[in-house]
Amino acid sequence: MRILSWAYLVLLFLFILLPVGALVVFSFQDGRLPVPPFKGFTLEWYAKVIADRDLMAALWNSFLVAFGSSALALVLGFLAASGLARVALPGSVLLRGLLIAPMTVSYLIIALGLLQVFNAVGVRPSLLSTGIGHVVINLPLCFSIIYAAMGEHQRNALRAARDLGAREWQVLALISAPMLAPALAAAFFLSVTFSWDEFIIAFLLTRFDVTLPVEIWSMLRSGLSPATNAIGSLVFLVSVAVVVTLEFTLFRKSRS
Amino acid sequence: MSIEQTERRAGAALVAPALLWTVAFFVLPFAAMIWMSLSHLEGREVVSGPGIGNYLRIFTEPSLLRGIRVSLEITAIVTVLSVILAWPLAWIIATRVPPKWRRLALMLAVLPFWTSYVVRSYSWALVLGENGIVMQGLIQLGLLEQPLQIMATRTATIIGFVHFFVMLLTLTIYSNLVQLSPNYARAAEDLGASRWQVIRLVILPLTLPGVITGAFLTFVLCIGDYITPQILGGNSELTLPQLIMLQLGRRGDYPMASALAVVLMVLVTLAYAACARWLKMERV
Amino acid sequence: MTAEVRFQAIHHRFGTFTALHRVDLTIAPGEFIVLLGPSGCGKTTLLSILGGFVTPTQGKVLINGKDMTHVPPRGRPTTTMFQDYALFPHMSLRDNVAFGLRMRGVAKTPRRDRAQEMLDMVGLGDKAERRPHELSGGQRQRVALARALAVSPDVLLLDEPLGALDLKLRRQMQDELKAIQRRVGTTFVHVTHDQEEAMAVADRIVVMNQGRIEHCGTPEEVYLHPVSLFSAGFMGEMNRIPVTAKGTGADSPLGALPLPVASGGGVLCLRPENIGFAGELALGPARLVDTGFFGTHHRCHFAPLSAPDLRLVAHLPQGAVLEPGREVQLYASNPVILPHEAAA
Numbered sequence: 102m103r104i105l106s107w108a109y110l111v112l113l114f115l116f117i118l119l120p121v122g123a124l125v126v127f128s129f130q131d132g133r134l135p136v137p138p139f140k141g142f143t144l145e146w147y148a149k150v151i152a153d154r155d156l157m158a159a160l161w162n163s164f165l166v167a168f169g170s171s172a173l174a175l176v177l178g179f180l181a182a183s184g185l186a187r188v189a190l191p192g193s194v195l196l197r198g199l200l201i202a203p204m205t206v207s208y209l210i211i212a213l214g215l216l217q218v219f220n221a222v223g224v225r226p227s228l229l230s231t232g233i234g235h236v237v238i239n240l241p242l243c244f245s246i247i248y249a250a251m252g253e254h255q256r257n258a259l260r261a262a263r264d265l266g267a268r269e270w271q272v273l274a275l276i277s278a279p280m281l282a283p284a285l286a287a288a289f290f291l292s293v294t295f296s297w298d299e300f301i302i303a304f305l306l307t308r309f310d311v312t313l314p315v316e317i318w319s320m321l322r323s324g325l326s327p328a329t330n331a332i333g334s335l336v337f338l339v340s341v342a343v344v345v346t347l348e349f350t351l352f353r354k355s356r357s
Numbered sequence: 358m359s360i361e362q363t364e365r366r367a368g369a370a371l372v373a374p375a376l377l378w379t380v381a382f383f384v385l386p387f388a389a390m391i392w393m394s395l396s397h398l399e400g401r402e403v404v405s406g407p408g409i410g411n412y413l414r415i416f417t418e419p420s421l422l423r424g425i426r427v428s429l430e431i432t433a434i435v436t437v438l439s440v441i442l443a444w445p446l447a448w449i450i451a452t453r454v455p456p457k458w459r460r461l462a463l464m465l466a467v468l469p470f471w472t473s474y475v476v477r478s479y480s481w482a483l484v485l486g487e488n489g490i491v492m493q494g495l496i497q498l499g500l501l502e503q504p505l506q507i508m509a510t511r512t513a514t515i516i517g518f519v520h521f522f523v524m525l526l527t528l529t530i531y532s533n534l535v536q537l538s539p540n541y542a543r544a545a546e547d548l549g550a551s552r553w554q555v556i557r558l559v560i561l562p563l564t565l566p567g568v569i570t571g572a573f574l575t576f577v578l579c580i581g582d583y584i585t586p587q588i589l590g591g592n593s594e595l596t597l598p599q600l601i602m603l604q605l606g607r608r609g610d611y612p613m614a615s616a617l618a619v620v621l622m623v624l625v626t627l628a629y630a631a632c633a634r635w636l637k638m639e640r641v
Numbered sequence: 642m643t644a645e646v647r648f649q650a651i652h653h654r655f656g657t658f659t660a661l662h663r664v665d666l667t668i669a670p671g672e673f674i675v676l677l678g679p680s681g682c683g684k685t686t687l688l689s690i691l692g693g694f695v696t697p698t699q700g701k702v703l704i705n706g707k708d709m710t711h712v713p714p715r716g717r718p719t720t721t722m723f724q725d726y727a728l729f730p731h732m733s734l735r736d737n738v739a740f741g742l743r744m745r746g747v748a749k750t751p752r753r754d755r756a757q758e759m760l761d762m763v764g765l766g767d768k769a770e771r772r773p774h775e776l777s778g779g780q781r782q783r784v785a786l787a788r789a790l791a792v793s794p795d796v797l798l799l800d801e802p803l804g805a806l807d808l809k810l811r812r813q814m815q816d817e818l819k820a821i822q823r824r825v826g827t828t829f830v831h832v833t834h835d836q837e838e839a840m841a842v843a844d845r846i847v848v849m850n851q852g853r854i855e856h857c858g859t860p861e862e863v864y865l866h867p868v869s870l871f872s873a874g875f876m877g878e879m880n881r882i883p884v885t886a887k888g889t890g891a892d893s894p895l896g897a898l899p900l901p902v903a904s905g906g907g908v909l910c911l912r913p914e915n916i917g918f919a920g921e922l923a924l925g926p927a928r929l930v931d932t933g934f935f936g937t938h939h940r941c942h943f944a945p946l947s948a949p950d951l952r953l954v955a956h957l958p959q960g961a962v963l964e965p966g967r968e969v970q971l972y973a974s975n976p977v978i979l980p981h982e983a984a985a
Contacts, residue, residue, distance in 0.1 A: 108451075110446070110449050110450075110453075110462075111445070113523070114465065117465075117466060117520065117522065117524060118465070118468065120477065120483065120520065121472070123489075124479070124480035124485055128389075136483070136488040136514075137489075177378055180371045181371065181374070181375035184369065184371030185368070187362075187371070188364045188365050191365075196372060199376070199379060202383070203420050205577060206383075207577065207578075207581025207582075207622075209582075209583055209601060209618065210581070210621065211383065211386070211388070213601070213615065214387050214389060216390050217386065218382075218603060222602070233382055234382075237379070240378065240379065241606045253725075258727045260714075260723070261729075261788075262740070262744075263713070264719075264720055264721050265788070266715045266792070268744075271652055280731060298475075300584055301583055301584070313473075314474075317479070321475075321482075325486070333476040333479055337472040337473075337476055341471055341472070343471075344471045348464060359711060360695065360696040361695070361696055363713060
């Protein structure tokens with residue numbers, strides 16, 4: 102049983118980590134093809150990627166969209182969760198359902214709908230329209246994470262603050278937000294990774310100022326190249342860095 | 358005005374921005390898409406007007422009908438395979454790995470989960486190609502004489518998908534497993550169940566919520582994904598999202614693309630209805 | 642610092658459920674009043690109406706003669722001590738206690754001084770920099786009290802404040818609570834379902850049941866002279882013997898008793914500690930069925946010879962040594978006869 106367990110574990114880890122492992126390893130390939138045999142170590146491809154103006158512009162665009170849309174989604178989600186946790190509004194259940202509904206719809210459908218509305222009202226595809234799309238997909242995420250974090254204990258603390266004379270904005274800024282800090286941070290950084298990695302909305306809703314996944318997509322057309330490995334590794338490492346940071350700061354802290 | 362009314366007004370004011378956003382950028386586009394699916398294309402012009410021509414075409418034109426079938430087949434295979442592979446992995450991490458290493462093992466097991474579909478699919482294209490590390494490795498080991506043609510087939514698409522969804526399901530099943538009191542297993546063992554019986558009769562049924570939640574998410578994300586089949590499966594057989602993108606790209610046929618998107622949406626809703634009983638979306 | 646509270650014909654409904662039936666109650670300035678009753682009796686709703694968290698469907702709340710019915714919590718001279726204390730986990734004890742003053746625009750130095758003074762009062766002056774999670778349950782409870790009192794409210798509301806503490810600590814905190822109330826003189830309105838707690842702290846106990854006030858009086862009045870079977874039973878264990886009128890006295894399963902009974906009959910109520918070997922009312926011979934030692938007393942079950950199926954519970958003093966099976970003459974004191982109640 103034990104040997105079987107470990108064998109299975111190793112096998113699945115191999116399956117899971119093999120492709121990204123190969124991606125990273127062959128980004129250092131001293132040759133023109135990112136396939137075996139490994140011909141030697143070089144940073145040439147990273148240098149090339151960093152020198153590529155289009156790629157760096159896309160990288161910057163991705164940062165902009167990820168942080169901007171996540172910040173807005175966070176604020177909207179926080180306010181909505183505070184409102185819904187506070188009082189039983191008529192149709193609360195329906196409202197909650199509506200707010201998390203975009204989570205159950207394929208990104209492709211969200212993108213397609215937005216594309217049509219933007220076409221109809223004459224909004225050109227741009228970073229802004231992509232950002233709007235990313236708020237749509239991240240708002241339900243932020244809302245549900247924050248809403249779930251608001252327990253009875255939280256609610257009573259807010260009541261106590263009001264009882265002691267705090268105004269509405271003081272309750273939100275001085276009590277609610279600090280108490281929910283771990284949930285807020287988790288929601289924000291998960292949103293950042295989702296936006297950072299998102300392809301289809303960005304693909305349909307940007308034209309010239311593309312984000313990184315879209316730029317990588319266009320690089321794929323010219324076939325396998327260690328340069329694609331290099332930029333892919335960079336994208337991967339940013340996501341992993343965010344998640345690992347979350348794991349070692351917030352989640353560890355909240356569990357202790 | 359009573360205190361409750363003041364409270365409700367304050368609550369409503371807080372919810373309003375998010376609600377407006379959702380209505381403007383989700384509900385409205387969604388409605389627009391449904392309206393568009395009832396319109397049709399004449400030449401390059403969209404002619405508005407309710408009509409079910411697009412839907413009739415979807416269910417009569419073999420190429421479109423095949424897209425639905427292909428998507429359903431791939432999604433079904435992927436969901437089943439992913440559950441079968443992920444459950445033991447989640448169980449081993451939750452129960453066999455020493456507690457000290459558990460979080461680390463879980464993090465490693467889902468590390469590539471946190472990256473773009475594009476990058477993940479590209480890395481599979483990298484290792485599955487004829488010169489890729491998998492084929493070359495198998496030849497080196499003497500298991501193969503000639504590299505197999507996997508790229509640009511359904512197999513590649515399925516491998517790419519299963520890779521992603523094994524991670525997703527491992528997450529949902531793991532979080533379900535660690536919430537179970539160890540006393541369930543102890544009680545069953547105490548009553549004479551063998552270790553295998555404990556897993557089959559006690560633990561497995563108790564993780565059903567995690568399995569169903571994960572399987573539903575797998576279904577939704579898998580059937581709606583364009584990138585993985587496009588990069589790994591190529592144009593050998595087109596899935597529903599690929600067909601949608603094809604309508605957009607080739608002719609700018611927004612009505613047909615919208616009708617196909619509505620079909621996609623209906624399939625997801627049916628899946629939701631099937632699992633609704635066990636789903637607690639708020640826990641995800 | 643202190644105020645009179647007046648509830649006038651407070652009626653409250655949640656949907657179709659009536660939580661309060663036209664409740665009238667006046668609380669004197671500086672009084673320590675306890676709302677006592679089982680869960681769902683309306684005591685917490687009444688407190689919420691006073692705190693400003695709920696507007697009553699009908700009726701008025703007056704504090705110091707001013708109508709406060711529609712004033713939100715922050716506009717009222719009341720503060721609440723919550724059941725789970727609701728301390729702000731991200732603030733030090735000092736910042737917690739000073740929070741209300743900060744909201745009232747008090748400058749930093751005076752509010753820190755005041756917070757320190759309040760923490761000193763509850764014996765936590767040396768822990769002002771700590772965070773709530775570093776404290777024990779009893780200490781958190783003290784901080785919550787200090788925080789609620791720091792703004793010098795006219796009325797302090799306490800919502801099951803001792804519910805989360807273990808029994809020993811609860812008894813100790815009751816004494817402290819009472820002492821602090823005497824010191825600050827603020828009107829305290831305290832909600833609990835624990836009748837011992839109520840008797841330990843209250844000047845006056847308001848026994849509530851199903852949205853109505855059953856009895857309102859000092860602990861002695863409520864315990865010794867109950868006016869309803871419900872409040873009699875809620876205040877402590879009670880032997881209930883059905884009686885009917887017969888001549889000038891009463892007929893009961895124990896035989897004739899020299900007690901006046903209304904024509905409709907009633908229930909003779911006897912507290913276990915009021916049954917023994919001496920007393921004003923002879924209950925006749927009875928056999929001891931079993932006995933248990935409870936430290937402060939022996940708890941005995943007696944079967945009256947005239948009604949062998951009936952069981953009387955008596956608390957006999959420590960010295961009384963009895964063996965089961967012994968037959969004794971039982972007497973009772975403090976008999977109370979209450980009318981039958983419609984089955985509720």
